[in-house]
Amino acid sequence: MSSDLPETPDVPAEKVEPVRIEDEMEQSYIDYAMSVIVGRALPDARDGLKPVQRRILYAMNEMGVSSRSGHRKSSSIVGETMGNYHPHGDSAIYDALARMAQDFSLRYPLVDGQGNFGSVDGDPPAAMRYTETRMAPIAEELLADIEKDTVDFGSNYDDRLTEPEVLPSRIPNLLVNGASGIAVGMSTNIPPHNLGETVDAAIHLVDNPDCSVADLIDTPDSKGYIKGPDFPTGANIVNREGIWDAYTGGRGRLRVRAEIETEYTDRGGDRLLITELPYQENKARRIERIAEDVNEGKIEGISDIRDESDRSGIRVVIECKRGANVDVVKNQLLEHHLENTFSVISLALVDDQPRVLNLKELLEQFVAHRRTVVRRRSQFELDEAKDRAHILEGRLVALDNVDDVVEIVQNSEDRDGAMAGLREAYDLTAEQAEHIVRMQLGSLTSMEAGEIEAEYGDVQAEIDRLETILGDESELSEVVKTELREIKGEYDDDRRTEVIQDAGSVTREDLIAEEDVVVAVSESDYVKRMPLSEFDPQHRGGKGIIGARPKEGDRISTVFTASTHDYLLCFTNRGQVYRLKVFELPEMGRTARGTSAINIIDLDDGEEITAVVNTDDIDSGHLAMATRRGYVKRTAVSAFENVHSGGIRAISLEDDDSLVDVEVTSGEGDLLLGTRNGMTIRFAESDARPMGRSARGVNGIDLEGDDRVAGLVAAGSDDDRRDLLTVTKNGYGKRTPLSEYRRQSRYGKGLIDIKTDDRNGPVCSINAVSGDDGLVIMTESGQIMRTQVEEVSTVGRNTKGVVVMRLDETDRVAGVDVVDNTDSEGDVDAAADTDDDNDNDDDGQ
Template sequence: MADETILAPPPIEPIRLKDALEERYLAYALSTIMHRALPDVRDGLKPVHRRLLFAMRQLKLDPAGGFKKCARVVGDVIGKYHPHGDQSVYDALVRLAQSFSQRYPLVDGQGNFGNIDGDNAAAMRYTEARMTAIAAALLDGIDEDTVDFRETYDGEEEEPVVLPAAFPNLLANGSSGIAVGMATSIPPHNADEVCDAALYLIKHPKASVETLLTYLPGPDFPTGGVLVDDTAGLVEAYRTGRGSFRLRARWHTEDTGRGGYQIIVTEIPYGVQKSRLIEKMADLLQAKKLPLLGDIDDESAEDIRIVIEPKSRNVDAALLMEQLFRLTELEARIPLNMTVLSKGQVPQVLGLAQVLQEWLDHRRVVLRRRSEHRLREIDHRLEVLGGLLIAYLNLDEVIRIIRNEDEPKPALIARFALTDVQAEAILNMRLRSLRKLEEIEIRAENDRLTTEREGLVELLGSDEMQWDRISAEIKGIKKQFGKATPLGKRKTVTAALPDIDVAVEEALIDKEPVTVVLSEKGWIRALKGHDGDLAKLTFKTDDVLKVAIKAQTTDKIVLFATNGKFYTLEASELPGGRGQGEPVRLMIDLDEADELLETFVHKPGRKLVVASSVGNGFVVTEDEVVAQTRKGKQVLNLGDGERALLCRPAEGDAVAVVGENRRLLVFPLAELNELTRGRGVRLQKYKDGGLADVQVFTAATGLKLSDTSGRVRTVTELDEFKGARAAAGSAVPKGWPKSGRFGLTGFETA
């Protein structure tokens, strides 16, 4: 047996695992970023979309032509240009045809291409497609050397690097994708407005984002909706290329008779599946997280019609919708992240002005390359016409040379000083063309092409003429797909965010008048109406009326205690007036040593003055004193031996302070600090005793005093009592109430 030659195994080269992973991961990341996830800023397309449109053009699926099976289109794409799975390519094709996904569809689909409920499209063997007019605009001029081509993955075909893109597709249709370490999310916009902004940018290259947004006021989604962002937020988002938009459903109410109504939702936010939205709302309704909602029904056909029924006719429609906006996808956050391939090579986050400028620069490159291509064609044709004219003038000699010479081409070139192109054109001319060969026609075509050539040379030499031509092209796109067309009409409206800040529970309460009665021993109840006879009220033994206030069932009742805390009760939750009420201490955590000082109806936005027994106090906004729990809210801090003494409405411009020493001080309200919590500042200086009373009033109308019999008089001569805050003041005037107090709280009482 002959000796067999055994080949030595190739040497093993050691390599660090870290280096191998870095190299392979970088290659994967670059492939994902450049060839899959990010759109090109110039045509707004990812490679798969660009290849789909190019393959459809090769199949002659023009807007005016017939349809072909989507399976045929997908087959050509994956066979020639895109070496990936057929389902992913078909999904991309389907999305380009969905009017609820694309603001301006690039594919005209025939068959089932899915719906807004989230149902999938039919299989590609059942559906058919062709290009839309917008897709044709993106491809316009691709055969005129306007863009570069590169070899396909197998080297057998060529594909465009980018499309000529006469249509501003990136902003008009938007894009989304996730690459490695970066992502893009660009919402769709109105093409008419994009064209207006681009036209302005041509005339004003340094235009600010604020100015551009006067032409392009924000996104325009295919599903409509209401944009509720403020202008400042929009400006910052479009300046930086990062931000988000708040998009809400559009709705209106329909009267159902007898004072009832129902809410009709006609547009939902972009990207939200209607079936999932209704399912989520139904789940929240079952979980009792939507107390204002009675029922929900989907009556949609081709148009969206979601019927929302309130819990009762007393529920405010705006409040119900506000709750739904907060808890469901009837309001959505649409991100803005304009990460694109700048110049087709550099992943970069661009602002609005940069995106528009790069598209305009691309259109200028396309214009120059198309003009140069046409110039070469004209030069070639003029050269041929020159040769044909010579042949016409010497037709017999040309025929003789062709008949008699073995090599007629060199003979023609030598005899008539022709170029190789001219000689080739003469030799390739058919005999039937001889009858059409007339000097007048040749010279007319020559003159026409010469004039066109001069225009092209002038165009290529003038930046101003180039931008004028680009402006004319953009105006043509604007006219073809602008707001005057059904497709171009703006769908998303802009509105201010409504200022609705009412507790949901209040909407479920019927608004009725009540009189809140609090006794000296702290028993509280709510009588129906405001006209009850308080003298007929009965109380516990040795108990009497302390205060009675007029309120509504939707009001909050605020109580201020000697511990410096405020407590809040709902008027609708107070015990009824048939009995003697319930102890208020069962409703709030108030120690036996503490007492209630004031009880009043909460008035949002009102300001109060609070003060302690030692004469410290400050102004606090009433919104800050509302307590959320039964423990109350500590507002006035107290030292050892101190207690809260009073709470008064701060309605006026002057403060009157009287001490237990019967000395009166008047100073401007502006000298009193406004806090949310604290001990405050000194109101009046005392040698003995402490604070007796405080009143805020308007200096121009005077200070009101009330005696024990309820008579009220006004004191206007107060100059001798005026001073700076924390002064001692002067002795009270004659006729001062014996109680030493002003006798009025300023809160509305019955």
């Protein structure tokens, strides 16, 4: 291939150094990281500004775009900043300029803007050619005295100009306006604060340099100065612990909650008004997500959402449906949408090194900077005052010797001669002599002389003041404090963000009245709850009233009573245990079928709830379990402390066995097992040693033929004063004192408890009862009867018992539950005690 270009001869390099590539990559990455950290991403701890912000304000100052001038096109300011100080692109500069003008981003905006600079809805600012800006008055406090050698200057990026390395900053801007930035391997996120509180804390630190961080924090227990961050968008901080962590360790997590007001209406359909949002929250996106959750059914009770916000502030109206509990709706919104976390990382540059600082250290950096600025300013002003005093001293000499001075000047050939004559005659310096020669004759009048003498006195007083400041640290501190008080008097305002005590979420449970309920579960796993008060007590032998209408082919399998605020352990026939909150069960009418339990408890096909234990009853001790095949097992309560939503194994079962009943035991009483054929065995609880959840257990009773266990009772040491209530499938039952059931060895055949002939049918349940207990009995078809234990006769063992509940021919008792201390208030149904059907037959043993 031919080419017209001349060949370039190979020239050997003057110096070649072999370098390991990993070392070169490491060093290059470190250089890049430090460039980003120092040159772009992190604020200086002294003025609280990142380089781009500092350069924008300095460029505006150099352009004369002050708070008293007219607004200038943002594009001109961006161009000036980029051309002279910040060579990183106009978009980065304009983004920083626009943010300094946003009253929802900065607590005290540093730029006064005209035009569209974005919104809390996430709208971007208009193009820089459309917007105009100038410095806000408070921004001039950052640049005050910059011309008095108060800060160091360095070369700009092309060495044409110089720029300040830091601004003098009369305000503690890092805390007042906060900062956020992402560097390489680190980030900063400092929240804004109230100026008045921050200034007061800084003054306290000047007076008490050895104070602790706690002395600066205003808490209910100690009167400090800074209550917490003060966001420009208001809202509420609900955890003081996060504030304490952020201020003492430099890192913390704040929970920020929207401000919501409730409006109650007489016609129902209350409304919620959102008037303040958490800091840096996108209002439009948040409203959209709330609407999505409402449409998907994740949030219930909302009929409409309207955004009525305007320039005066945020106003989002949420209309609640008629009958909806407005407090529950409010809590759902707070839990999922209107509360977020602000992670505080107080990282800033100290001597060009990134450091995480606590509250005191942040204020110390500002106070130390102000001391340096005041000292350098005072030295600058002292030098100027001394120069002026030096000139005035020469003028005073001229005034004291006016005739001789005029004669010397007149007799001199030229200006230099006159100056030399004056210096020789009165021992003046060159500057003094030059100034005298340049004096006008009008300044020799007596009035001008008086003014010069007065000025000289003022300058001397200023010199004395400045020398005192420079020579006495306490005087310098007073200057710092005085200027801080002036800043507070000029810019202080009311706090916007309140720090509130978190009273906890208002849960659905909190808003549901605590009442006793009846819970019914069918074989097809339909479940519901009904107020116990809907079932008036009846005499025994009544038919009850409808409590459920199972679908065709289904029947009630379990019934129990509980409080709506109870937490229950539900044991299934397959040996699993689930945790259930009663208030989560659907409340339905007496004729309703219920809701599929799969929506509440993750039951498998064919799995049924066979026993329920209230967690309030199991602080200690054991849970005793009985299986249909006669096994019994005790397991420590501690094994059931963490029952997750998918359930856990409670007992291991053989293929043809199932869990029948569970009781809470103390470890010192007895256990009674009752069978379907009417046998009962009583043995010491200690005969069944404690086992783990995965164990099968030990033999409890020796069953004959096809007999199976029907229930389990735990009897304490003093329970012989109670009775054993036995109820059969056909609605018959009896009470027998527990003392009639003597203790035997485990795995015996037991004693006859009740006759299970064709009239009675097999045993359905056994329970230990007292005379003042109440009973709730439910049949497989859904009939419920509520009665008192005292309605059931007390008879001996091996008897038939009496009619407890009168059933239809094809119906059977599904379950019996005991209600403690249930009185029999109200009318009693006409179904009365009868003596027919051999109710009181007692065949003996």
